[in-house]
Amino acid sequence: xxxxxxxxxxxxxxxxxxxxxxxxxxxxxxxxxxxxxxxxxxxxxxxxxxxxxxxxxxxxxxxxxxxxxxxxxxxxxxxxxxxxxxxxxxxxxxxxxxxxxxxxxxxxxxxxxxxxxxxxxxxxxxxxxxxxxxxxxxxxxxxxxxxxxxxxxxxxxxxxxxxxxxxxxxxxxxxxxxxxxxxxxxxxxxxxxxxxxxxxxxxxxxxxxxxxxxxxxxxxxxxxxxxxxxxxxxxxxxxxxxxxxxxxxxxxxxxxxxxxxxxxxxxxxxxxxxxxxxxxxxxxxxxxxxxxxxxxxxxxxxxxxxxxxxxxxxxxxxxxxxxxxxxxxxxxxxxxxxxxxxxxxxxxxxxxxxxxxxxxxxxxxxxxxxxxxxxxxxxxxxxxxxxxxxxxxxxxxxxxxxxxxxxxxxxxxxxxxxxxxxxxxxxxxxxxxxxxxxxxxxxxxxxxxxxxxxxxxxxxxxxxxxxxxx
Numbered sequence: 005x006x007x008x009x010x011x012x013x014x015x016x017x018x019x020x021x022x023x024x025x026x027x028x029x030x031x032x033x034x035x036x037x038x039x040x041x042x043x044x045x046x047x048x049x050x051x052x053x054x055x056x057x058x059x060x061x062x063x064x065x066x067x068x069x070x071x072x073x074x075x076x077x078x079x080x081x082x083x084x085x086x087x088x089x090x091x092x093x094x095x096x097x098x099x100x101x102x103x104x105x106x107x108x109x110x111x112x113x114x115x116x117x118x119x120x121x122x123x124x125x126x127x128x129x130x131x132x133x134x135x136x137x138x139x140x141x142x143x144x145x146x147x148x149x150x151x152x153x154x155x156x157x158x159x160x161x162x163x164x165x166x167x168x169x170x171x172x173x174x175x176x177x178x179x180x181x182x183x184x185x186x187x188x189x190x191x192x193x194x195x196x197x198x199x200x201x202x203x204x205x206x207x208x209x210x211x212x213x214x215x216x217x218x219x220x221x222x223x224x225x226x227x228x229x230x231x232x233x234x235x236x237x238x239x240x241x242x243x244x245x246x247x248x249x250x251x252x253x254x255x256x257x258x259x260x261x262x263x264x265x266x267x268x269x270x271x272x273x274x275x276x277x278x279x280x281x282x283x284x285x286x287x288x289x290x291x292x293x294x295x296x297x298x299x300x301x302x303x304x305x306x307x308x309x310x311x312x313x314x315x316x317x318x319x320x321x322x323x324x325x326x327x328x329x330x331x332x333x334x335x336x337x338x339x340x341x342x343x344x345x346x347x348x349x350x351x352x353x354x355x356x357x358x359x360x361x362x363x364x365x366x367x368x369x370x371x372x373x374x375x376x377x378x379x380x381x382x383x384x385x386x387x388x389x390x391x392x393x394x395x396x397x398x399x400x401x402x403x404x405x406x407x408x409x410x411x412x413x414x415x416x417x418x419x420x421x422x423x424x425x426x427x428x429x430x431x432x433x434x435x436x437x438x439x440x441x442x443x444x445x446x447x448x449x450x451x452x453x454x455x456x457x458x459x460x461x462x463x464x465x466x467x468x469x470x471x472x473x474x
Contacts, residue, residue: 031085031117031125033058034097044092044151052094053085057113059100064111066104076103076110083117084124084152086131092151095125122156129160136161139458142441158450165453178230179205179212182237185421186260187428188249190218191435193448200448201249202431204459206242209427211459214452223252235260240421242428244268245411262414265424266374269415272407273370274309277400278363282308284400285357297356307350308360311367315346362396366404374418382419386412434458 036055044050064073078098085093100113119129128150135146136157143157150157169177185206193200193216201222203213213226227235240261243249250262282301289298307315322345354361366389373385386408393405408415438458445451 031095031127033060033116034095046151048090048092048151050092050094051088052082052096055095055097057097057099057115059113064102066107066109067111068109069104069107071104071106073102073104073111075100077101079112081115081118082123083115084128084150086125086128087150122160124152124156128152132157132160133164136164137457162450162453165450165457169453169456176213176229179210179234181205181208182234183207183212184237184239185423186212186238186241187423187425188223188241188243189425189428189432190246191432200452202455204428204431206423206427209431209459211431211456214455216448218246218248220248220252220255223249224256227256232257240417240423242423242425244425245272245407250414261417261421263417263421263423264411264414265418266370267425267429269370269374269408270367273366273404277404278308279305280400281359281363281398285359300353300356304349304353307346308353308363310346311371312347312350315350319345319347359396359398362392362401366392366401376419377422379416379419382416383412386415431455431459 034053034055034057036053038054040052040054042050042052065071066073077100079101080096080098082094082096085095087093099115102111102113103109117125117127119126122129132146132150132152135141135149136143141149143154143161146152147154147157166174171177183205187204187206188201190199190201192198198216199218200214200216201218202211203223203226204211213222213229215222215225235257236259238257238260240263241249241253242263242265245264245268253260253262282305286298286301289295289301354364369385369389369392373382373389376382376385390405390408393401393408396402435455435458438454439445439451442454445454
């Protein structure tokens, strides 16, 4: 059967049939003369449509000397087309080469359905863009679906992302919508203590800025990018205890209030206080010869750093014989689960060690403080925690007291600006997933653009993807 173009409505019509079968296609000017099958390098079946390209009636004028160009040759070209299930497809045809008899310059016939820079059709290009933009497939999976090389997929994706998020001169597009709350955090970029920082809109979750490093310059560059007029609409920024971020915002935009959320405070408390106190107590018991008591503190970090609600949930799961944390070193057998629970062991630790009881009291007061909606009440709770830390005289708790004191204003600001790092940490997890799926991204520019695209909730088909110029 032959496929011929009968009109310009984007259809190929099956000839020699009483009932015409129309297949959607945009190969304008292509005339299918024969069809064959073969095998690709990867071993997949390739359906190849052989034909020719119709010539237009326009007279071509040489761009160099203005003379009329003549037909010089009919070289062939093969373009990869849309796959049919597990089969690949090619379009092979001849096109006209024009030559100027006066100056000798040549010019190839324009192919409307060829993508510049790639030997693929515009339909396959758009199909690849749709697969990439869906966020479901990795570059490797798209390459397997379409039969294209991974480098070609990356180049197509890079072009798609640049059209969406950068200007013609390669600069990042300035956000159109003003943000009321911002979030900033660093994430690991490469091994060897290399980091990057991203700034997001806390309401939409969209990444607004990404740059290498975790110093003040990242904030300076972002403010220069969006402008001070845009920053005037920002009221608060959620950040961790990185003093560089806080100082940079205060220097450039003093009206913006830094906010330190519950997650980062508790993380510092667990990592720098609870864990260290547990190690000190275990070391002290060993030195005193109380070997049995010291052994009871082994593998209790999870218990001491968890909230009581979490421990109760773990016990409920165990009581109902639901699978609890795999690989848990605390509960290895079901019989042991029935004999001893998380909360029971936690209560026993508090009874045996006064300092652990103090840590538990501080955790409860922190949770109460961050539930406040009045800064005065929250400041009273934080001051009470600082007093408890000071009264113990413990070096780790004294450090936590200084931490609260140095970040006091940003901590109690949470009562007014109820923002947290939940979206920031969620994006950090997505970054880890994306990097793991891609087996790492050595090209930082491409990786950053992928992150911009990942943070957008809905996909709008790129209007520029199917528009190509000669």
